[in-house]
Amino acid sequence: MSEPNRKPKSSAALLQSRRNALRSYLGAYGFMAPAGVLVLIFFLIPVAIVLYLSVTNLASSNFTSDLAKMEFIGLKNYRTLFNDQFARKIFFNTIFYVLVTLSLFNVSLALIVSLLTTHIDRSAGFVFRALWILPRITSPVVYILIWKRMAAEAPFGILNQFNELLGNPTYNYVATNPWVFVVVVNGFIGVSFGMIIFTSAIESIPKDLLNASLVDGSSRMQRIRYVILPLIRWPLLFVVTYQTLSLLTSFVEIQLLTDGGPGLYRTEVWSLTAFHRALSNYFGNAQWGYGSAFAVLLVMIGVVLAVIYMRVFRFDELVAEPRVEAL
């Protein structure tokens, strides 16, 4: 419908309006610029470089940092990768590792720890949460050394010392249950992130709501199920997304614990393969180009998953306004 009474804007007013729009745009982009520059320098440019490396045959035996001197080989690295008889196994190892660690520890246990520590004495809750942060702040080498010392076979491992005392058989725990240790070791680190987010979300729930549920006669479990969980839905989704992507690229603890073994890539994950190929092997001549092909696929998987999560979890709504306060 037309607006006949509306006066046409004068050219000066139009100019002023455009200036205002530009100013607001500049303001918005100005605030985004620091983050944008960081993303450009530490994500987009490295991705572009790795993408280029993945179509070269760069190795220690022809290494150069001059992009123009690298030998372009097209998609050969990708053909080699897809023809690798263990690529499929490593891919599914990665899916398994991410799904199990995420679901059992990074989300579930983190949530349980948060719920438990927010339902006990405040200072005791703080102490327990501090303990759960220890795996995160301990150096990975020291952390894995502790686990290895604990799980080592008799007579070296602590667990087996108890087995010997009790007259039980002893085990080489990591070799016989590698996935259990890989998941638990990484999961204990992952718990702390979700725990902090969930705890702060639970703590920020208005007390009126919690008290109202008590007045209505809800049990603790009912209060968690019908009040707390719906109110921390957004932090939950954020943790799921962030930790999925984080687990996809994590490999340090696996490298130190099993180095992808035992046997044929039993616990090898995609990011560890990229590292092994491009940066680390016993006899040198690292395959920078081939390793980059693994890294590029990992980036692609990460980006696709991020987009899916953003769509499914409606991240535009997540960042729109705080949900707790909105209620």
Add this chain to the structure above:
Amino acid sequence: MIRKLSFTVLFVLLLGLFAGFAVAQDAVNITIRCIASPPEEDWRCNNFAVVEEQVEADLGIELNLNLIQDNASWGDYKNEFVLASEAGEAPDIILSGHEDIGAWAPAGFIIPLDDVIPMHSEFEDIVPSLWDSHGYAGQIWGIPQDAEARPIFYSKLLLRDLGWSEDDIESLPDRVASGEFTFADMLATAEAAIEEGVVDSGNGWWHRPSNGPDFLYYYYGHGGEVLDMEGNLVVDRDALVATYELLGGAVESGVLRSDIIGLDWSEVWHPTVGQAETVLFAAGGTWNWPNWAINYVADRGGDEYLFENIGLTLIPAMGTGKAITLTHPLTYMISSGSPHPDVALALIAAITTPEHNNKHAIDSFHLGILNAQLESEAYANNRLLSSAHYMLDHTTSLPNHPGWNAWSGAYFLGIQAVETGEADAAGAADIAIAQMQNELGDGITVR
């Protein structure tokens, strides 16, 4: 007065500083990078400090040596040199495994030495066979720093428990060298030890718990080759299958534990083997001995305990009928970015003497690299070295080839497959060959 004195002191200090700069500018800076397990291998870099004044006097220059030595992991150490070379910050001298020549020579990171080696008489005395592992594309690219043997260590303690006489035990190295006592005999002995309860199942024989040069001698021992006459990569399927049969068979018979790969070196492997009470035979390296003496059995008497309870012998004969070992010489290479390669080589020549190399050989139980060392009193009188030097006559080495990394990675996959029971010997060979062909393409010939 105080003001005047202060100015004078300041002037003198500045003068000293400028003089220092002037001297430093005239000095020749040489950076040397070594990998070494402390303290027994520290002479690898420390020897350069010992000869610094001598080289200064010989060349009439002032040297400023920068020695960087640590016990980094091999992968990190090698990457460090590659990246430093590309950044123009490579050390003048790098000590690394001879197989790196295969990657660093074609990359242009190190220089060939054929023309300059004759300028230093010290190099004339190097054991000739060691030069074989320093060649690439028809040229020599490094100077041997040490040699070693990778023997089978046997527990005298446990062999005595098994009923072996002292004569049987002491004559074992000779019987192995002559081919009388074969690898099959070794496995049979281990089986007998398990049956009689001398050792637990899985502790009859241990090999190293991670990838490394040792594994190649099983393949060599079955007649396999890695390079053909033209220097191209090859793989012999029959030798590969035979190797995997040997390793898989050892696991099946209970002699070798299926989870040996992945055991922690320092937490489990060294203390177990070094104490000689648990494992009957163990494939290791000569340098393990001082490590055990210092770190694992020092409280039991160190060297004396080891001499009493551990012996070492060649790897018993396998398919070829000949006892074997493998030498993995570390090599001093000169960076192509070094502004003073002549000085770097003079330094290497100065430490390539019986006197200096003996210190490393004796402290770390690495074999000598010079003929004259064999005749030197310190070397000849060393009980350990004199008991192992003959192994150089039976030795083999890794190939110097850019594709060796892919080859060895695939070969090791087969070993993991057969030992964990994920494939039989033929299946493991198929896995290894498929992996080699996928990664090396036309660069590998299957025979």
